Amino acid sequence: MRSAVVVGAGVGGLAVAGALTRTGWQVTLLERAGRLRGDTAALLIWPEGVRALRALGLGDGLRAIASPVPTRGIRRPNGQWLVQPYPATEPETEDAPGSVVVHREDLHDTLVAGLGDRIDIRTGVAVRTVRMGRDEPATVSDGRSTWSADLVVGADGVDSIVRRRLAPEATAVAAGCAAWRAVIPWYRVPKLPDGLGTGGETLGGGHRFRYALLGERGSAGASSRGGIYWAATVPGAYRPEPPATQLSLLRRWFADWHPPVGDLLAATEPEDLIQHSVAELRPVPRSFSYLAGGGGYVLLGDAAHAMSHHLGQGACLALEDAAALRTLLLDAVPGRTLGTALDAYTRDRRPRLARIMRQSRRVGAMMAANGSLAGRARDAALGLSPSLLGRVLRGSRAR
Numbered sequence: 157m158r159s160a161v162v163v164g165a166g167v168g169g170l171a172v173a174g175a176l177t178r179t180g181w182q183v184t185l186l187e188r189a190g191r192l193r194g195d196t197a198a199l200l201i202w203p204e205g206v207r208a209l210r211a212l213g214l215g216d217g218l219r220a221i222a223s224p225v226p227t228r229g230i231r232r233p234n235g236q237w238l239v240q241p242y243p244a245t246e247p248e249t250e251d252a253p254g255s256v257v258v259h260r261e262d263l264h265d266t267l268v269a270g271l272g273d274r275i276d277i278r279t280g281v282a283v284r285t286v287r288m289g290r291d292e293p294a295t296v297s298d299g300r301s302t303w304s305a306d307l308v309v310g311a312d313g314v315d316s317i318v319r320r321r322l323a324p325e326a327t328a329v330a331a332g333c334a335a336w337r338a339v340i341p342w343y344r345v346p347k348l349p350d351g352l353g354t355g356g357e358t359l360g361g362g363h364r365f366r367y368a369l370l371g372e373r374g375s376a377g378a379s380s381r382g383g384i385y386w387a388a389t390v391p392g393a394y395r396p397e398p399p400a401t402q403l404s405l406l407r408r409w410f411a412d413w414h415p416p417v418g419d420l421l422a423a424t425e426p427e428d429l430i431q432h433s434v435a436e437l438r439p440v441p442r443s444f445s446y447l448a449g450g451g452g453y454v455l456l457g458d459a460a461h462a463m464s465h466h467l468g469q470g471a472c473l474a475l476e477d478a479a480a481l482r483t484l485l486l487d488a489v490p491g492r493t494l495g496t497a498l499d500a501y502t503r504d505r506r507p508r509l510a511r512i513m514r515q516s517r518r519v520g521a522m523m524a525a526n527g528s529l530a531g532r533a534r535d536a537a538l539g540l541s542p543s544l545l546g547r548v549l550r551g552s553r554a555r
């Protein structure tokens with residue numbers, strides 16, 4: 157039986173581990189944390205991510221937890237439109253799905269349910285070493301135990317140990333901003349002014365605030381963990397203060413922004429907050445696959461292509477990686493066709509991912525600029541590059 161070791165049980169690792177077990181691989185999943193769990197915020201799943209989940213056989217699971225994201229525009233902090241909401245031009249179909257928002261814990265549960273019961277899950281295992289020899293099988297170790305397999309998948313996130321060994325040219329560098337996310341449960345959500353209850357996006361002076369509805373007030377909705385999800389980005393570094401102080405800072409930074417930004421921050425409690433230090437990989441790894449023995453290693457998700465969250469795509473791209481690997485590895489045989497399949501993974505995925513990483517950096521640079529100059533530059537960029545920003549910042553159905 158073909159064997160795989162997956163390092164890391166985030167969205168990417170869980171998705172690929174499930175895909176491999178369901179297609180006849182013997183999988184061992186190694187996770188540093190003491191248990192498998194998602195965080196308490198939410199994720200926007202773009203049409204490509206929806207298609208990837210369906211390709212992974214998780215379409216029904218997604219339908220049960222997803223809330224639609226209506227088409228919407230981008231506002232300035234004073235409420236004026238920077239980009240008007242636009243009507244959907246085509247009906248949603250199986251092939252052209254809309255974007256959805258899901259609670260991360262719900263997505264996590266769906267991915268864990270997809271692992272089945274034949275997988276070997278080891279939590280509390282932090283991989284420390286990766287043995288690289290072209291004639292040796294792919295091997296990782298946590299210093300106490302060693303695991304060898306036909307395939308090792310490095311899905312261990314932005315600070316990936318597997319990538320450091322395989323692609324030392326790529327380094328995670330700070331993206332120059334800090335980000336917060338939170339879900340306010342429905343019972344604490346304030347009444348929103350008419351027309352502002354469907355979600356939105358606002359940009360100004362290098363700051364950004366976006367919110368979306370998880371299910372509906374008064375009903376269990378699509379998510380059992382419903383409420384309003386928001387994400388805020390500000391220029392600068394990770395804030396070391398306690399959550400209550402961070403929340404006070406956020407309320408001050410976004411104080412004069414149009415409704416309902418202030419209402420949502422007022423309804424947020426310190427324990428709702430999740431802060432992220434945002435980092436991106438530079439340069440893009442030369443390859444996402446490395447041959448060893450009759451098989452080899454691949455990098456997937458943030459381990460391969462961490463980027464700032466400005467495009468809000470990282471998890472979707474990890475799901476795409478998993479779906480691509482599933483297809484390429486279906487009939488791959490160690491020692492014969494597995495190496496060719498791994499080469500094809502880099503060939504298929506790298507050009508798209510390198511392009512999206514460049515776009516992410518451009519959006520980040522534009523957002524980092526401050527004041528009126530930034531406003532002009534941003535507006536110019538919106539005019540000059542609607543295919544980039546219109547698509548990216550609206551979290552829309554556009555493809």
Ligand SMILES: Cc1cc2nc3c(=O)[nH]c(=O)nc-3n(C[C@H](O)[C@H](O)[C@H](O)COP(=O)(O)OP(=O)(O)OC[C@H]3O[C@@H](n4cnc5c(N)ncnc54)[C@H](O)[C@@H]3O)c2cc1C
Binds near residue numbers: 165199312470
């Ligand atoms: C503010 C913000 C908003 C975002 N919004 C969106 C969005 O709306 N849509 C979207 O698609 N993306 C979004 N993203 C990006 C998304 O969160 C990430 O790209 C995605 O979670 C990456 O998943 P991953 O599985 O590759 O890595 P991770 O989620 O980082 O998982 C890596 C796993 O590996 C484990 N691990 C690490 N090192 C080791 C080791 N040595 N041994 C064993 N295990 C290890 C970790 O514990 C972890 O469980 C957002 C990001 C931020 C910061």
